[in-house]
Amino acid sequence: MELVVASHNEGKAREIRALLAPLGYTVHSAAALHLPEPEETGATFEANAELKAHAAATAATMAALADDSGLVVPALDDAPGIYSARWAGPDKDFTIAMQRVERELEARGQTPTGSAAYFVCALSFCTAEGVLTTVRGEVHGTLTFPARGLHGFGYDPIFIPSGYDQSFGELDAAEKQRISHRTRAFEALLTHLKQEHAA
Numbered sequence: 001m002e003l004v005v006a007s008h009n010e011g012k013a014r015e016i017r018a019l020l021a022p023l024g025y026t027v028h029s030a031a032a033l034h035l036p037e038p039e040e041t042g043a044t045f046e047a048n049a050e051l052k053a054h055a056a057a058t059a060a061t062m063a064a065l066a067d068d069s070g071l072v073v074p075a076l077d078d079a080p081g082i083y084s085a086r087w088a089g090p091d092k093d094f095t096i097a098m099q100r101v102e103r104e105l106e107a108r109g110q111t112p113t114g115s116a117a118y119f120v121c122a123l124s125f126c127t128a129e130g131v132l133t134t135v136r137g138e139v140h141g142t143l144t145f146p147a148r149g150l151h152g153f154g155y156d157p158i159f160i161p162s163g164y165d166q167s168f169g170e171l172d173a174a175e176k177q178r179i180s181h182r183t184r185a186f187e188a189l190l191t192h193l194k195q196e197h198a199a
Helices: 010-023 045-060 094-107 173-179 181-198
Strands: 002-005 026-029 063-073 116-126 132-143 159-161
Touching (some): 002 010, 002 045, 010 026, 010 063, 010 181, 045 063, 063 181, 094 132, 116 181, 132 181
Parallel strands (some): 002 026
Antiparallel strands (some): 116 132, 132 159
8 A cells, every 4th residue: 555645844754654654554755756735725724634635645646644733822813823834934944933922922911931832733644536534633731931942843842741841842752752743643543544444
């Protein structure tokens, strides 16, 4: 069984390859297959994941898997949300994005450190025939400023998961992966795929 990961991020493709290996999938990245990146026009994480998965499955004529993820801050009306990557600008500088979160919370009279936040990952699996299955994983916690830790990526250095006193940027990579939103979404998807596999 072949599958394309609708991402041009080789690190993400590698992570997904390891997760799907037990099910017998041969995993390709969108970059390796030279697939175009569709414009993300969805209004939700799920809609964007489905859009990317369907586009990749159609272009590659094989099953595809896509994710859409980001940071949600309730005090900012759920921003940056689906625009999490866009807040980092064209150069994907998340230092700028993290500073913007702090600045916008202050502008609303909120105390940035300690503000509630959560990460979302929507995963969408699309068969070669265009049938979609979409799941969601979340991890909740609070924000901390200034940013802490050099591990992880994106908004990890300002996010402290509930029950921990270290940010995702400080946590050991294996521990972060154990509790992350992406892992939780994958667990839900793998349960579904194993049921399909067994049927």
